[in-house]
């Protein structure tokens with residue numbers, strides 16, 4: 001299963017090396033939360049989701 005998250009979370013780059021950058025949690029309209037695994041490109045690999 002491929003989720004959104006196959007491109008850099010910050011700039012959207014989908015080419016080149018992508019690095020695991022943790023997870024983000026977003027609220028759902030119907031209530032509750034969904035956790036996403038995100039990735040970062042080389043330029044943003046030092047960032048972390050907060």
Ligand SMILES: [Zn+2]
Nearest residue numbers: 008011041044
């Ligand atoms: Zn990036």
